Amino acid sequence: xxxxxxxxxxxxxxxxxxxxxxxxxxxxxxxxxxxxxxxxxxxxxxxxxxxxxxxxxxxxxxxxxxxxxxxxxxxxxxxxxxxxxxxxxxxxxxxxxxxxxxxxxxxxxxxxxxxxxxxxxxxxxxxxxxxxxxxxxxxxxxxxxxxxxxxxxxxxxxxxxxxxxxxxxxxxxxxxxxxxxxxxxxxxxxx
Ligand code: AP5
Numbered sequence: 001x002x003x004x005x006x007x008x009x010x011x012x013x014x015x016x017x018x019x020x021x022x023x024x025x026x027x028x029x030x031x032x033x034x035x036x037x038x039x040x041x042x043x044x045x046x047x048x049x050x051x052x053x054x055x056x057x058x059x060x061x062x063x064x065x066x067x068x069x070x071x072x073x074x075x076x077x078x079x080x081x082x083x084x085x086x087x088x089x090x091x092x093x094x095x096x097x098x099x100x101x102x103x104x105x106x107x108x109x110x111x112x113x114x115x116x117x118x119x120x121x122x123x124x125x126x127x128x129x130x131x132x133x134x135x136x137x138x139x140x141x142x143x144x145x146x147x148x149x150x151x152x153x154x155x156x157x158x159x160x161x162x163x164x165x166x167x168x169x170x171x172x173x174x175x176x177x178x179x180x181x182x183x184x185x186x187x188x189x190x191x
Contacts, residue, residue: 001020001024001026001079001080001081001082001108001185002076002080002081002105002106002107002108002109003020003081003082003083003107003108003109003110003111003185004082004083004084004086004087004107004109004110004111005017005020005082005083005084005085005111005113006110006111006112006113006152006155006156006159007112007113007114007115007170008113008115008117008120008144008145008148008152009056009120009124009141009144009145009148010115010119010120010121010123010124010127010141011113011114011115011120011170012113012115012170012174012177013030013084013085013113014030014032014033014084015174016111016113016170016174016177016178016181017030017082017084019174019178020082020178020181020182021082023182024080024082025079026075026078026079026080026081026082027071027075027081027082028081028082028084029068029071029072029075029081029082029083029084029086030084030085031064031067031068031084031085031086031088032053032084032085033084034067034068034071035049035053035059035064035067036053038067039053045063045067048063049063053134053135054134054135054140055135055140055143056135056140056141056143056144056147057143057147058088058089058147058151061089061091061092061095064086064088064092065092065095065096065099068083068086068096069096069099069100072086072096072100072105073099073100073103073105076100076103076104076105077103077105083107087155088151088152088155089151089152089154089155090154090155090158093155093158093159097162107159107164108164109164109165109166109185109188110155110159110164110165110166111166111168111181111184112156112159112165112166112167112168113168113170113177114167114168114169114170114171115170115171116171117145119171120141120145121138121141121145124136124141125138125141166184166185166188168180168181168184
């Protein structure tokens with residue numbers, strides 16, 4: 001299983017990624033989680049990216065590729081991966097596609113979690129009350145949504161053109177989304 005979750009902030013990439021990883025017995029590799037871990041650990045990388053995370057801006061492409069590609073390649077060798085949050089721009093996708101294809105580790109599908117913007121904002125503001133993520137403020141959420149529209153939404157067409165895209169209606173309860181994803185992946189594998 002080599003798949004990727006694509007979607008706006010709060011669309012459920014992390015929630016579904018953890019469930020799919022358990023189901024398929026492969027790692028959930030989430031760029032945001034790895035970056036936040038670097039910030040918490042106070043590493044050089046963490047210090048370089050903290051400002052971008054707080055502001056909801058993308059961190060530079062070289063930094064994210066250096067962090068993600070080795071983890072993705074080694075997971076692919078061990079049986080697969082569920083990618084979450086990377087690639088996040090066409091430039092990242094073009095270089096990741098090439099690096100992964102070279103090792104026979106390319107994506108087999110891309111799951112786009114479609115959720116209306118109003119619901120994304122509602123979920124993130126609700127999470128703000130409990131989780132305390134520094135980027136879950138109304139102002140930064142608005143910036144993350146703008147970055148998604150400008151930088152990440154074009155990936156839908158990028159992966160549709162490669163016949164990898166599976167679009168999921170993800171503004172329903174999380175269990176239903178999981179069931180729909182598993183059904184869609186099974187239907188695709190059965191083809
Ligand atoms: P990242 O951590 O990836 O943040 P994000 O894309 O904004 O996504 P979230 O983690 O907020 O949401 P999610 O879609 O995972 O949803 P979740 O399951 O958590 O990235 C953070 C930052 O890192 C970026 O802004 C950037 O600075 C940097 N970065 C990361 N990758 C990068 C890259 N490739 N290049 C450059 N920079 C990068 O759910 C959200 C909430 O909704 C939760 O409370 C959850 O319980 C709830 N929820 C989930 N599903 C449902 C449902 N079906 N119904 C109701 N509630 C739900």
